[in-house]
Every structure is written in C-alpha cells, then in structure tokens.
Amino acid sequence: MKRIPVVLSCLVAFLGISTAGEARAQAAPPTTVIRAARMLDVKTGSIVPSASVVVTGGRIVAAGANVAVPSGANVIDLGNTTLMPGLIDSHTHLLQNYEGRFGSDDPNMVLTVAAMGTTKRALLGVAMGRQDLEAGITTVRDLGNSGWGGDVALRDAINSGWVDGPRIVASTRALAAAGGQFGGLAPEAQKLIEQEYVVISGVEDARRAVRQAFYDGADVIKVIVNTGPRVVSLEEMRVIVEEAHRVGKRVAAHTTTDQAARIAADAGVNSIEHGYSLPDDAIKTMHEKGIFLVPTDYPAEFYATALGTAATPEERASRLAAAKPFVTRSADRLTRAIKGGVKIAYGSDEYYDAPGKTRGQSSLLTLQAYQEAGMPMLEVIRAATINAAELLGIGDRVGAIETGRLADIIAVDGDPMKDAKDLQRVRFVMKAGKVIRNDAATRP
Ligand SMILES: [Zn+2]
Secondary structure (H helix, E strand, O other), X not given: OOOOOHHHHHHHHHOOOOHHHHHHHHOOOOEEEEEEEEEEXXXXXXXXXXXXXXXXXXXXXXXXXXXXXXXXXXXXXXOOOEEEEOEEEEEEOOOOOEOHHHOOHHHHHHHHHHHHHHHHHHHHXXXXXXXXXHOOEEEEEEOXXXXXXXXXXXXXXXXXXXXXXXXXXXXXXXXXXXXXXXXXXXXXXXXXXXXXXXXXXXXXHHHHHHHHHHHOOOOEEXXXXXXXOEEOOHHHHHHHHHHHHHOOOEEEEEEOOHHHHHHHHHHOOXXXXXXXXXXXXXXXXXXXXXXXXXXXXXXXXXXXXXXXXXXXHHHHHHHHHXXXXXXXXXXXXXXXXXXXXXXXOOOOOOOEOOOOOOHHHHHOHXXXXXXXXXXXXXXXXXXXXXXXXXXXXXXXXXOOOOOOOEOOXXXXXXXXXXXXXXXXXXXXXXXXXXXXXXXXXXXX
C-alpha cells in the first residue's frame, strides 16, 4: 500500500474508502459469456453457429463456436438470436432534435441555438445518446450543431460513466463560410452564428479555426464546404486538411454540389458527407485517395411521414411523390460510388423528431435505404461496423467481434444478412462489457 499523506488519509476515512476497495481492484475482473444461436463474422461474412463470446474487463477475450466457458463466469443466453458487433453511426447530431411543427431547418436552428442554449442541449444529447445506444448504436461520430463545447461535454460525461451513451468521436463547431448553415439572420442576430459554427475566410483563418477546434477538444474536424452560394475554397480546404493531418486527426466534409465534392476530394479529406451530387471525376479521386462516402440517405416514406406530424393522406402522398426523384438520384450516386471503388461508411445525419420512433430507431432507417438502393446486406452491415470503425480511426478497437477488441456487442432477431429492417429490432446491447439492455432473455 502506498503511503497516503495525513490529510488525504482522513479524507479517505471520511469517504468510507477502505483497503477492501483495493483488494477488490486487485481481484480478477468478472467474466461474462454471451451465447446465441448464431454470430455474424463481419469480416468474412460467415455465420458462426452456437456462438459464445467471452468478455473480461470490457474486452473480448474469446469468440467463436464451442468456446469453453471459464469457471465462475456469468452466462447470458440469448437463445435464437444473431450476435453482431455494435453499430457505428458516422454522422450524428445528438444535441439537436428539430420538430417538423416549427418548419424546416432555418427556424429550428434559430430556436435551438437561441432558446435552448448549449447546457440544455447537452442534456438533450444525453437522451438522444441513450436512445441510440438502446437501438444498438454503440459508437457515433457527432459532427457539429452541438453549440460551443456541448458535444465534448457529453463525450466526456459518457467516458466518465456519469451517463450511459454511445462512445463519441466529437468534432466541436463546424468550420464554414459566412453564416454557417443559418438562413438569413438580421445583422443584430448574427452573433448566434459563432455559437454553432466557426466562420473562416482565407487560409490563415482556416488554420486558426482548426487549431481552435483541437483546443476546444475536437477529435475530428467538420467542414461545411458549401451552403447556398457560400463555398469554402480549395486553398482553405487544403490548409484545413494539412493542419488536421499533421496531428493525426481527420477531416469530414459536408458537400451537396459537384463543385464542393471536387474541392473536398482534391483537398484530400477523409470523408465526404452526404455527397448527394457526386460527379464521376470526384468518385475517381475519392477512390485514389481512400476517401469514404457517408451517404446520409433515407427511404422515401421517411420524408413523407417523419418530417412533420400533421400530414394528411394527401400531404403524405404529395411529399412521397416529391421525395422519390431525390431518393432515386441518391441511390444512383451510391451505386456509382460503390462501382468506382469508394469505401462506404454508415451515417444517418438524423436530427428530426420522428413520431413513434426513438432517435436510434429512425437513424437505422438509413441502413434500409442502402439496401433499397441495391447494396448487398453484408456490405450494408460492414458500412455500419468495420468500415465506420476504420473511418473513425478506431478500427483496432471496435467494429468486429474479435479477441482483444472492446466488447460492443448486439443481438438481433432473425437473419440480418437478409433484411435491414431486422437491424431495427435489436434485443440485446452491450457496450464495453456493460449490458445496456437485454430483452432476449425475458421475452415470451
Ligand atoms: Zn449533418
């Protein structure tokens, strides 16, 4: 036992901390064994029958068929389910939950930033994060729209064990051209912008903004390359990438036009977010430079039902008709990107309140959109596991059920290799060895 100064030992006695705690800490951590009828190996695409995963100290120490159960282990039998790695959403906004009744993005953003403030938004993030985790999303990359420091506070609270939530890779405020993604604000209201974005103009501004983001606690840099006619230049993007890559960090670029996609790809970012409009030459550059596409797509019904609660059948039909060409175009660019050898990572970009669904459940609709666009289910699952883990720079720790990795494990009913909708029915969630939910053992 280390010598403890008198004052500290009084404090220890006062807090009731005894040497028993020390003895506990030295004992071997408890071992849990998870059993299920099947386990998906996301690397090979094979299904392992009669699977067991042995978890000690938050990590996987053995996994496979007919693995021996260590004596004294706590066994969780999940019956007729399929074990998979925890899902990874590479594009979240946990600190906002827009409501269709307030209109679209512009009024919602003003209300959120001006009326809620960062403190309350961080608490909203606790609720949204919990909903993601319970739906099987064990890691997220949260890409801005989180106030000034809100995402970092939530990340650190989760890491400290204050609240349960997904592991967070945080971007802090997104870098953007004038105005960020705010709609037209009156001059006296434009102070709101810096609560949500760092406006850059020129390469030295861009450099300063990246360094400020790291000072604020960013794990990754998010850039809004285009918003209306305001576009970050190639020179600015190159400096952003240079500053981030120098310290081993990555850059995520929001693009929705051909021009913005070309700027982001030429600058050598790590991922293009959305990329709704993606010319073939940008796809070629992405393939050559190993740039991921994060297609934040949704099935057509989502646009018809989730955005706005009071839709009449007529409104719903007209929204569905309006959404279909967009959904078809998105499916086409996803197919072209995959054909062009671009790596795909799953990202939902979900930030609207979806009636009847938790944040996690509505976020998983994106996987359904990938399948409906023609992506084979194994590739859909890889986008949400090993590919996303690689994009986030944590490919050695999460994304697969393998010895040595963190025990982020989910169980689903049915065969997730057939239908993405099965991924919306998660029965069991474990994050780093902690059971978050288990409906599999108790269901009739
Ligand atoms: Zn987004």
